[in-house]
Amino acid sequence: MKLVFAFMICVSAVCSFNYAPAQKQQELTNELIWRDYAFYARRVQGFRSMNDGTHFTRLQQGRSGNAILKSSFLSFTAEPEVFVHPDELVYNEKKLTVDDYQFNADETKLLIATDYENVYRRSYTATFYIFDLETRNISPLSEQYPVQTLAEFSPDGKKIAFIHENNIYIRNLADGTITAVTTDGSINHIINGTTDWVYEEEFAITMAYNWSPDSKKIAYLRFDESNVKEFTMTYYFELYPDQYTFKYPKAGEDNSKVSLHIYDSEKNTSTPVQLGEYEYIPRISYSPLDDKLIALTLNRHQNHLQYHLIDGSTNEAKVIYEEKDRAYVEIDDNLLFMEDGKSFIRTSEMDGYNHIYRIYFDGKIEQITSGNWDVIEFKGINNDKGIIYYTSAENGATQQDLYQISIKNKKRKQLSSQRGHTDAEFSTGMKYYVQTWSDANTPYVVSLHEASGKQITVLEDNSALVERMKNFPLSKKEFFTLKGHETDLNAWMIKPADFDPTKKYPVFVHVYGGPGSNTVEDTWGSMEYMYHQLLAQKGYIVVSVDPRGTMYRGADFKKSTYLQLGKLELEDFIAAAKVLKTYDYVDENRIGIQGWSYGGYMSSLAMTKGAPHFKMGIAIAPVTNWRYYDNIYTERFMRTPQENAHGYDDNSPINFTEKLEGKYFLIHGSGDDNVHLQNAMEMVNSLVDSNKDFDLFIYPNRNHGIYGGNTRLHLFTMLLEYTLENL
Template identity: 35%
Template sequence: MQKTLKLLVTFMFIGATAFAQTRQLTLKDAIIGRYGQYNPERLHQLTWVKNSKDTYSYVEKHKLIGKNIKGKEVEYTSTIQINNALRAAGQDTLKRFPKISWINPDEILFRNDNHFNLYQLNSQHITKTISIKPEGKFADFNAKAQKVAFTVDNNLWVADENGMTAITDDKNLGIVNGQHVHRREFGITKGTFWSPKGDLLAFYRKDETMVRDYPIVDFMTREAELKSVKYPMAGMKSHHVTLGIYDCKTQKTVFLKTGKPLDHYLTNIAWGPAEKYIYIAELNRDQDDMKLNQYDATTGDFVKTLYEETSKTYVEPLHPIVFSKTNPNHFYRWSRKDGYFHVYLYDTSGKILKQITKGPWEVTDILGFDPAEKYMYFVSTKESPIDRNIYKVQISNGKITRLDKADGTHQALLSDDGKYLLDTYQSKNVPRVTNLITNKGKVVSNLLAAANTLKDFKFGTNTIFTIKAADGKTDLYCRMILPADFDSTKKYPVILYVYGGPHAQLVRNTWHNNARFWQYYMAQKGYIAFTVDNRGSENRGAAFENVIHRHLGINETADQMKGIDYLKSLPYVDKNRIGVHGWSFGGFMTLNLMLRHPEVFKVGVAGGPVVDWKMYEVMYGERYMDTPQENPEGYKECNMLNHVSSLKGKLMLIHGAEDQTVVMQQSMKFLRECIKQQKQVDFFVYPTSEHNVHGIDRVHLMRKVSDYFLQNL
């Protein structure tokens, strides 16, 4: 009897293990679970405690935990203690630990609704509250001045513990203050910029009264309502931007005299350390001439141009200059002037002192400097375009030392004293690891080794490899996922997932090679999932990207077809069953592939696609295509309406009705052309979605996409 029981237990264990290793992803697992229960563990809000040198903090189980480099742990506070302080202050309590910023080793800042609270850890009390209007947006807190800049509708305000002050009072809603401009291009993420001491506030003022209202319709009201937005299209009138400087002491504002033409771009705002000057990377509308200009912050007068950069294609400034903390007359500039993003040291006369990093690779992040500024710490693609590794460079001689030990995608936080880094990385088979390392690369301790949340699922082989681009010499990185029960003697259909445009890189050495879980889901259904990063995509240098200039979609499509040629060479690929799916620029690429190569692609799903670049916004569109007036042949060739006659396969377009990035007019024009040419095409609209579909609605979206391939490919 006992022997029988043991055998039964053994068989049950084997059966359970076999079941665990063959779990199948549901669509909800692939879409929602990717960012929920299957997202590998992380140290939440991991950061260095300000001015502590050797102590870092993170949030765990509603508690703020601190540890020093020797591993000594302290519990700073908890959600319960913060809620006690909030009750005492007459504020609503929190359901979870708030996002915090360190002010000093005994004080943190957190936001609760419209209240910014300074919280002392020793006493567990709120020591100061700065409140903004409940409808306030784009809040920007300055720790030194203990003030908050924020906007209400189109105007800018500043609040401190004594109350709120309106900085602007523009009645015309077409004039917008304190918000991001130029449609968030050129690295712009906000519209307010505090000076180092917090005495002055620089802010964008955007005049878009000359831009026509563009109709966006809200269909969910009793009667549909019009929500007009400003959407300047390529070759048409664009908004005018100026930069104001508000003096918190005098309560007066001056505007920089940035001159004409008024439709130029003011980007990469940086303050000088003494608050006397402010620096702007000014770009002409043609985006081929950038000047780094210096202005007097008191008078608004132009002082001088420190540097000018021109290009036959385009210049795209993305990063403000960073001033040296050891020499106020020196600054660091991050530029692609030699063809790759590298760091240069300048003085304030505009003289270049040295190029700090160099080589056929890109600096992707600057982590900081040691206090003496002997070394700069950074992340780059030096080892491989698909990896991100941590380095330090000796500024005096350019000697570079790699600090991490593992291949993969690293990100790091440098301590205030420059002696330690918090290194977090992922790679194909590493869900997430966080190590504390020294500035010489020695691992002091392992802080996290996340478990494999997908260990119970059975996936097919996921590999990264290279093929040659259409130019016959450039390596392109590809990712291919095979079905779990792959049999090389069988034939399998392929779904190509594509983006293909600038500022995106789909194939990377992160967990599961950066694959979308939806690709695993479709591989479960018997499809090969394939992706290639063509020329034009990110982190490969200027020449790799600029090949797309003035004829978007042409070279990108040629490179994607090299991927198709590779697939066709494989004996287990069904050449007659190839499909393609992409969104945004990827939707544009889906149309390119379906219409330029109808003999190859049987099924396509184009989400939020650009159809005609004349209908896309000014900043992005003119950077890569110039204006329709300057490049009529390029716009004609890249206009998908001119290729509808080639359509043969099954094609579905999907669009968000409230899309303000790629307006739904793009899809409507395409549908009308299909009707005129008697071409059958499918169409689906998400009535409340903008440029993408999020939340639980995304499960519906990907069910729609998946079923289209399952039914037609």
């Protein structure tokens, strides 16, 4: 298994700004946070570990072009070798800007991506070039098919597969010939080798093909979108607006028909693989040892997962493992084959908590980790030593620590040493790892370690930022628990720096609350953290609470909201507001709530169904009716509207606008391909029908992230002014 580092030294020039120490405390401003990026914390990113496990390469941005540098882990601070100079990256007198790159198996060639353009959250288009590290020659991957995506070397390094306009092609590097694996791809109809919008967003994959270990076959998914309804967005750029139409399956609506195929390059034929009844194929992966393929399938309810083992000689599939759940089964990225060729690693919640299991092809299941805590992420395995590395919430849902565990005797060791949030990326061969640590009040400290946990050197400690922060009136983010509707909930609080317990303060509640994302984590929050400090500077107490349905407290806690998204979360936010009102220093008549995306949904629900507990609510890019959202996400937690109409209707803000009492501000981007502007428009219709006063702001052409140019500064300036005026 070759693990790839994904680090970057500095995202933009703002990282190098120098702020002179002030003689007295300065005031925080939105301009400092969102325009000057004065509190941007450096991370060490951009590494690609090489085959020897002791060297790495990284991309260095420069005015004359992007260079690829080579260094050793053991002499990280030494001057790196210029592996590929920008002046070498010229084709037909055009200087190429490297956006990404990958090695072939023996590291004699590079596949370079240029002219990188994002499509959705993970998908992109690019123009690829092949750079021969021995001859130093560069050539385009294909001039016949000039815009590509997902180009990938074959394991033997002799071929490259790529996607062009929904078809798969293979280039033979020896003679330059290009073979079409598929020919029926067409926009908004047939997709080969990559995924549709909803797979990309909810299963987090765009790569939907896999090379066989002998480089003779490609397994790929084919999406037939014919029956998926289209959604159209309007973009305002020219005299006449542009219409963009794409396939988007909303809750209860038809999905793409997805099928698995195996292309044999020697026979130049594609064969479909029969997998029985299923709705989704969220993952496929070849064994690195032989001609065996594993495909995962899910039913529409996503509560029955099956692992199919496909024999490459016959293309016949058999189910070797399956898992069922009363609610839903999680999909992970840990489809890692063991060296015995007869087992693989999976994380599962089958015992009530998320743990690592070894699954054998004969059906035997071996649990590797256990306890009343959740594994967060599988990080890798050292097969020679039989050691698995992972992060977990063993020390509480607010914490993330790094561990190792022996497969043989299950003895485990904590490698991280400080409370907070520790993450790690391992080098090839699992010899070293780069650790990134922070806590809620301390920016990232990045360090290089031996696999044993021994620290070699600190790569970045953000000391300049730490010193800069001393010039501002910042308060500690404090963690505590409060009583929710039924159980204790994790929370944090930021008080004004000049906090006086004899005074009364308004409370600003920051929420998300949805499955799969916690806000109460002991980790650095960057600009959002500084915005909350700005609110504290203005005299607000800022609070965040993780309600039922959030992560790292076991499956029962996480899945308690099944079939009724919003209900239990709202109960917990109301309970939290009631608890806060009992604090001597809280003004019980001035509690506000703000959230984005699922958080916007919760703040909208709190201001309507949850009235009158909140004086002000701000909803950014909210879902307002789960019928409007995509089916994979929504049905995982709610089933279909046809099956669970009450679950949808009983917790949709548009059905409770007549209860609105406080000030409500609705914000959305018109180019949001994820949570469509339709949600905001339907909320407006309902508010008008209920004759309610409200505030609305639409950002033209902005997507779900609402950013670009001056957008974030404008947004947070507006949010601050609205809060000051109404809370």
